[in-house]
Amino acid sequence: MIEVRELRREFKVATSKGLRRNYKTVTAVDGVTFDVAAGEAVGYVGPNGAGKSTTIKMLTGILVPTSGHIRVGDVDPSKQRRDLAKRIGVVFGQRSQLWWDLPLQDSFDLLRSIYRVSAEDYRRRLDECVELLGLREFLTTPVRQLSLGQRMRGEITAALLHAPELLVLDEPTIGLDLESKERLREFLADINTRRGTTLLLTTHDLDDIERLCPRLMVIDHGRVLADGPLEELRAEVTPDRELVIDLREPGPAPDVPGVTAVRSEANGLRHHLTFRRAETTAAQLITQVVRQVEVHDLAVVEPEIDDVIRKLYQRQLDQDVRR
Amino acid sequence: MLAGMTANVVFGLLRAAVLVAALRAANGEIADYGIAATNTYVWIGQGLLGFILLWGTNELAERVRSGDVVVDLYRPWHLQSALLAQDLGRGGYAFLTRLAPPMAFGMLLFPFQFPADAVQWPLFLVSAVIALVISFACRFLIDVSAFWLVDNRGLYGFWNVTSGLLCGLTVPVAFFPGWAREVLWMTPFPALMQSPIDVFLGHGDPLRTLLHQVFWAVALLAAGHLALQRAVRKVVVQGG
Numbered sequence: 001m002i003e004v005r006e007l008r009r010e011f012k013v014a015t016s017k018g019l020r021r022n023y024k025t026v027t028a029v030d031g032v033t034f035d036v037a038a039g040e041a042v043g044y045v046g047p048n049g050a051g052k053s054t055t056i057k058m059l060t061g062i063l064v065p066t067s068g069h070i071r072v073g074d075v076d077p078s079k080q081r082r083d084l085a086k087r088i089g090v091v092f093g094q095r096s097q098l099w100w101d102l103p104l105q106d107s108f109d110l111l112r113s114i115y116r117v118s119a120e121d122y123r124r125r126l127d128e129c130v131e132l133l134g135l136r137e138f139l140t141t142p143v144r145q146l147s148l149g150q151r152m153r154g155e156i157t158a159a160l161l162h163a164p165e166l167l168v169l170d171e172p173t174i175g176l177d178l179e180s181k182e183r184l185r186e187f188l189a190d191i192n193t194r195r196g197t198t199l200l201l202t203t204h205d206l207d208d209i210e211r212l213c214p215r216l217m218v219i220d221h222g223r224v225l226a227d228g229p230l231e232e233l234r235a236e237v238t239p240d241r242e243l244v245i246d247l248r249e250p251g252p253a254p255d256v257p258g259v260t261a262v263r264s265e266a267n268g269l270r271h272h273l274t275f276r277r278a279e280t281t282a283a284q285l286i287t288q289v290v291r292q293v294e295v296h297d298l299a300v301v302e303p304e305i306d307d308v309i310r311k312l313y314q315r316q317l318d319q320d321v322r323r
Numbered sequence: 324m325l326a327g328m329t330a331n332v333v334f335g336l337l338r339a340a341v342l343v344a345a346l347r348a349a350n351g352e353i354a355d356y357g358i359a360a361t362n363t364y365v366w367i368g369q370g371l372l373g374f375i376l377l378w379g380t381n382e383l384a385e386r387v388r389s390g391d392v393v394v395d396l397y398r399p400w401h402l403q404s405a406l407l408a409q410d411l412g413r414g415g416y417a418f419l420t421r422l423a424p425p426m427a428f429g430m431l432l433f434p435f436q437f438p439a440d441a442v443q444w445p446l447f448l449v450s451a452v453i454a455l456v457i458s459f460a461c462r463f464l465i466d467v468s469a470f471w472l473v474d475n476r477g478l479y480g481f482w483n484v485t486s487g488l489l490c491g492l493t494v495p496v497a498f499f500p501g502w503a504r505e506v507l508w509m510t511p512f513p514a515l516m517q518s519p520i521d522v523f524l525g526h527g528d529p530l531r532t533l534l535h536q537v538f539w540a541v542a543l544l545a546a547g548h549l550a551l552q553r554a555v556r557k558v559v560v561q562g563g
Binding site: 060 | 390391393394396398399401405
């Protein structure tokens with residue numbers, strides 16, 4: 001679906017000093033290479049200014065790359081922008097493609113004409129979205145009066161009316177409350193699995209990734225730092241897991257082989273046992289622990305995805321320093 | 324809408340009064356404009372002003388400035404054509420609410436010079452629509468300049484101040500000295516307002532007037548198309 005090779009984009013940025021105006025070149029995307037197969041769901045994450053939005057603008061044909069090769073659905077985006085636009089959907093979390101003063105329904109009707117969707121397809125797709133996203137109660141409300149959560153549901157519907165093969169979402173859950181986020185994620189997961197729509201989403205909310213994207217790409221300073229299944233990245237970057245046990249009676253932590261560190265709290269009622277993912281399984285550990293002490297409750301804690309990404313950045317920094 | 328109409332009519336009354344006073348001082352006629360022709364000129368001008376939307380809203384430029392223009396750019400359309408279609412639609416509405424009322428007002432209450440030949444009516448309509456297209460093309464060019472200037476309000480302000488004078492809104496182009504008239508007719512400005520009025524009043528050869536308009540409509544639309552294409556290739560889209 002997407003094929004990107006050694007993609008670069010430079011910007012000239014004006015730096016004014018008195019009356020003199022100088023330009024310096026900033027590389028926003030610096031040799032990015034990746035593929036996305038049809039039907040995949042890929043999370044594209046990185047800090048602000050990492051080059052995510054620039055990549056998306058190039059994928060949708062709005063920006064022309066400085067160099068490198070892009071194909072989206074076998075099409076060169078910037079050369080065949082209009083053909084491509086009919087086949088992809090884009091949602092920018094911080095921008096709106098709906099008409100501010102028109103009722104939601106009228107925006108959809110306009111989009112139907114712009115994308116030349118047949119009346120029958122339009123009816124069917126719209127009904128489906130109305131049903132799954134619960135749009136009915138505000139379909140006739142002007143967009144300016146919608147809450148952010150309602151508007152985002154409208155935005156996603158707007159991007160799906162022409163049944164795109166690829167849906168690109170730029171921070172779709174930004175600013176939404178937990179319930180709205182969950183509803184959106186559920187819907188997106190559904191269209192990904194059921195319709196086979198390829199998803200590419202950028203986000204700062206890592207729950208989006210955890211929930212939606214089997215594959216994660218991490219970008220910083222315009223370069224891809226890591227690309228792979230979330231589980232693999234987690235195993236590679238953060239080799240430690242943690243077993244938390246609550247004892248019935250306060251006591252010392254059990255001494256179990258394979259545990260590399262112990263942290264206790266609540267006067268010995270709760271102990272955090274750190275262990276190596278590669279060396280010990282949680283099951284082995286638990287068997288050992290319950291043999292030694294009387295356990296009230298226990299839980300295995302995976303490192304937060306934030307930690308994974310923070311470590312990836314850190315690793316990149318260390319490499320840069322060494323070089 | 325009603326407030327707009329009232330303001331429009333009040334300004335029409337003021338302009339008619341001033342111009343008629345000037346005519347009286349000049350023995351009743353200046354450059355083919357008698358009392359009836361002058362009143363006709365004023366009321367058509369008042370109507371065309373809202374119809375062609377000489378002073379626009381700078382909306383696209385604002386979208387360029389904020390970066391929202393990305394949404395307009397990834398749609399499967401030719402942005403300039405889409406916006407032109409939108410402006411023509413607006414023109415259809417403005418025909419009923421902005422063009423017809425002041426003209427009817429003038430016809431009913433003032434000495435009015437109706438076309439001598441019935442064919443001038445449809446020609447006037449054609450000329451007015453081309454004027455709208457030219458007005459759109461000019462506003463589009465100013466809007467697109469925002470891709471380079473980021474903030475083009477200065478340019479817009481300049482347009483707002485000069486266009487009224489140069490297009491024949493303030494006084495008929497025929498009132499200018501000979502050399503200025505010649506220079507003006509080499510620009511698109513008279514085609515915005517003076518041309519449809521000339522066609523209605525039967526001043527000059529209507530076909531020549533229309534050809535001049537068509538030339539500028541095509542040239543300015545083409546310039547806008549090229550400018551947008553260049554803007555999209557060369558220029559940064561603002562914001563993350």
